[in-house]
């Protein structure tokens with residue numbers, strides 16, 4: 001990391017000192033109530049810009065229904081249910097998220113998407129999905145979540161555990177930019193502020209390295225430039241088969 005970059009990260013950290021203090025004394029928690037409302041709004045715009053990519057990716061979901069019953073999808077960090085409109089008709093979705101305040105928005109999106117059914121909403125983190133039986137789902141979906149989890153490796157291990165053999169892990173995640181770009185510089189400099197704005201979101205993660213190392217048998221992973229603001233422009237999209 002270059003010296004100017006270290007300097008500016010230090011400056012932004014200083015400016016974020018009140019936010020660091022607010023978190024340290026436990027006063028950041030109320031933001032967890034507001035965050036779902038804000039995610040619900042933002043994802044409408046995100047879906048508009050990413051609809052072609054989402055449609056193309058989720059078209060492959062049906063290939064992983066090998067048993068003739070309804071396709072079972074478990075979504076990690078489902079948020080307000082932004083992916084539902086792209087799921088195949090007749091599928092059953094197990095919705096999970098550690099933030100219970102998403103439920104209100106989730107229910108609205110379930111009602112809007114009559115072509116799918118929600119099996120249940122479980123409040124849990126991706127790192128510990130112990131209440132979900134092993135080898136019980138056809139697909140696991142994770143979009144814009146691996147930037148916020150405490151451990152990507154544990155979350156991917158849990159995703160593999162709940163998947164049936166031959167099932168697939170689907171992902172769309174923003175990642176760190178190429179180190180030779182200004183985006184990389186600004187991602188690192190703005191990270192201390194972005195963390196609070198995005199409820200723990202980190203834009204500097206090399207998430208693809210974890211997906212590559214997670215032990216899936218077959219991995220289809222593409223690096224794409226999403227039509228979004230620079231800080232979340234670099235994305236990885238794809239799926240990995242258990």
Ligand SMILES: C[S@@+](CC[C@H](N)C(=O)[O-])C[C@H]1O[C@@H](n2cnc3c(N)ncnc32)[C@H](O)[C@@H]1O
Nearest residue numbers: 043077078079082099125126143144145148149
């Ligand atoms: C930016 S939102 C994305 C929501 C949704 N997946 C989407 O694509 O619109 C990030 C989501 O990750 C969830 N999240 C944060 N930490 C998590 C964790 N450790 N395990 C699972 N989900 C987590 C948040 O509660 C939030 O719903």
